[in-house]
Amino acid sequence: MASTVVVRDNPTVRWGLRLLVITYLFLLVVWPSSLVVQHTFADGLGGLRDALADPHVVHALKLTSFVAVTAVVINLVFGVGMSLLLVRSRFPGKRLLSALVDLPLSVSPVVVGLALVLVYNGRFGLFGPTLEAHGIQIIFATPGMVMATCFVALPLVIREVVPVLEEIGDDQEQAARSLGANAVQTFRRITLPSIRWAIVYGVVLSLARSLGEFGAVKVVAGNVGGETQLATLLVHEKYQNFQQQTAYSVSFMLAFAAVLCLIVVSLLRPKEKS
Template sequence: MADTRRIRGQRGAFTYVLRVLVIAYLFLLVAWPVSLVVTNTFENGFDAVEAVFADPDTVAALRLTAVAAVIATAINTVFGVAISLLLVRGTFPGRRLLSSLVDLPLAISPVVVGLSLVLVYGGREGWLGPSLESAGIQVIYATPGIVMATAFVALPLVIREVVPVLEEIGTEQEQAARSLGANGWQSFWRVTLPGIKWAVVYGVVLTLARSLGEFGAVKVVSGNIAGETRTATLAVEEKYLNWEQESAYAIAFLLASVSVLCIIAVSILRSRADRH
C-alpha cells in the first residue's frame, strides 16, 4: 500500500513538473513574444494602427495580401478536395508518391519554393518565362507569382484535414446513392461533401491563416515593389528595417489578429461539430 502511494506521488510530481515545463515553453516561445507585439502596437494608443491605414503603400500591401490569400485558399480548397478524393478513393500506380509530394511544401524552405518558381516562370531564364512574356503574361514579380507561391506553401492543409475524414466515412453511403440512380456528381454533392464539410471548413480556415502570413516564398517572387507587389509581411520587414517600428508592430498585429481569429473560428467549429 505504501509503495502504491509512493508511485502515485512520484507520478503526480512528474505530471506537475511536465505541466510547468510545457506552460513555460509555450509562454516563452508563443505567448510572451506575441503579447509584446500587442503592447508595442498600442503603446501610444491607436496612433500606430491609424498610421498604417493612412499610408497608401501599406494599405495596398494589406489589400494584396488579402487578395492573394483568398485566391490561394480558393485554389487549394478545390484542388485539395480533388486530391483527397484521388488519394482515398483512387487506386493507381504512384499513389504513395503523390501522397508524399503533397507534404513537400511542409518539408522544404519557402525560399526554395520561391526560387523554384523563378526558375520555371521567371523572365528570360525561366523555362516558361519567355513564352509567357511573349504572350503578355507576367508571373514572377507580379500578383500571379505571389498567388502561386502562397498556394504552394499552404497546399497540404486542406488535404490533410479531408483525407482522414474520407477514410473514416468509407464508401458505403456513396455506393448506396449510386445504386439508387445517382451519378458521380450527384453522389459527391449530396453524400460525400456533407460528410466532409467540417474538414473542408477547418482546412479552409487554416489555409487562409497560413496564406496571410507567408513571407519567404513571396519575398523571392514578388520583387517587393511598394504599392504594387509588396505584401503585408514584406511591409513589416521594410518598416522595421527603416526604423518605423510602430508601423511594423501594427501591421504584424493586424496579421496576427486575423490568424488568431481563424484559430478561434476553428475551435468553435470543432466544438459544434463534436456536439452534432
Template sequence: MFNRGKFALRSLTLTYLGLLLVIPVLVITQDGLRAGVSGLLRQVTLPLAWHALMLTLWTAAVMVVINTIMGTLTAYVLVRYDFPGKAVLNALVDLPLAIPTLVTGVMLVVLYGPQQALGAWLDQTLGWRIIFAPPGIILALLFITFPFVVRTVQPVLLDLDRATEDAAATLGAGAWTIFRRVTLPPLLAPLTSGALLSFARAIGEFGAIVIVAGNIPFYSQTAAVYVLGEVESENRLGASAMSVVMLIIALALIGLVELLQRQRRTSSS
C-alpha cells in the same frame, strides 16, 4: 492528493509555452499599441501599408478558393483510386512542408522568371507576367499551403462509410449527385478548417514571397515584406502595427478552426 510529478510537468509545459508563444505575442502587441489604437490604425491605413495589406488578403483569398477545390479533388483521388505511383504522389503532397520557402521562391523564378523560356512566352504571347507580379504571389501561396486542405480532408474520406454512397448508386443517383449530396456534406467542416488554416498560413508568408514578388511598392509588396521594409527604415511602430494586424487576423482564423473542430467532435460523439 497532491501529485508533484503532474504539477511539475504541467508547470514546465505552461512555462515553455509562455516563453515561446505568449510573451512574444504580448510584447509585439504592446509595441504596436504604444501610440494607442488610433496610432496603430494611422500606421496601418497609410497608403503603402494599406495596399500591402489588401494585396496580402486578396491573393490569399484567391489561393484559398483554388486550393480548396484542388485539395479536395486530390484527397478524393488519393483515397478512392489505386494507380501506379500513388504512394509517391501521397508523399509529394507533404513536400511544401519539408523544404524552405525560399527554395519555393527560387523554383518559381527559375520556372516562370522573365528570362526563362516559359515565363518569357507567357509574358510575350499571353501578356501574363508571373514573377515580380501578383500571380507569382498566388503561385507561391498555392505551393506552400497545398497540404493543409489535402491532409484535413483525407482522414475524413478514409473514415466515411461507403454503404450510403452504394445505396445512392443503387437508387440511380449519378456520380456527381452522390458526391454533392452524400460525400461532400461530411467533408464541409474539415474542408473549411483546411481552408482557414491555409489562409492563416498565407497571411504571414515571407520567404517565397520576397523572392517572387519583387517587393514593388503599390504593386507586389505584401504585408510581411512591408514589415521588413519598415524595420529596415527604422520605423518600428509601423512594423509592429502591421504585425499586430496580421496577428489578429491569424488568431481569429485559428479560433474559427478550433471552434469548427470542437463542433465536429461534439457531433460525432
C-alpha cells in the same frame, strides 16, 4: 507500459509535465506575441491609425488579402479533389503522390520562390520567354505571388480532409450510387456534409498560412511599395528602416486576422454529443 502507469498515478510527474508544456508554449508563443501587442498599443490606437493612413500599408493589406483568398480557393478545389483521389482510388504511384503532397512542408519557401523564378522568369525562365511574348508576366507580379502561396499552403486542406474520408469510409457513397445517384449528387449529398468541418479547418489553416507567408513571395514579388509589396514584406522593410511602430501595427493586424478565423470556427463548430 509500466512507465505510462507511473506517469498517470504520480501527481508530481503529471503536474511537472503540464508545467513544462505551459512554460514551453509561453516562451515560444505567448510571450513574443504579447510583446507585439504591447508595442502595437504603446500609444493607444495611434499606431494603428497612422499605419492605416499610409497608402502603401493599405495597398499591401489589400494585395495580401487578394493573394491569400485566391490561393485558398485554388487549394480548396484541388485539395478536396486530391483527397478524394488519394482515399477513394487505387493507382500506380499513389504513395509517391502522397509524399509529394507533403513536399511544401519540408522544402524551404525560399527554394520554392527561386524554383518559380527559374521556370517563369521572362528573361531566362523555361516558360518565361513564351509567356512574355504573349504579354503574360508571372514573376514580380500577382500570379507569381499566388503560385508561391498556393505551394506553401498546399498540404493543409488535404491533410485535414484525408483522415476524415478514411474514417467515414465509402459505404454510404456506394449505397447512393446503387440507388441511381451520379457522382455529383453523391458528392454533394453524402461526401460533402461528412467532410465539411474538415474543409473549414483546412481553409482556415490555409488562410492563416497564406497571410503570413514571407520566404517564397519575397523572391517572386519584387517588393515594390504600392505595387507588388505584400504585408509581410512591408513589415520586414519597415522594421529594417526603423519604422517599428508601423511594423508592429501591420504584424498585429495579420496575427489578429488569423486568430479571429480560428476563434470563429471554434465557436461555430457544433459540439460533439457525448
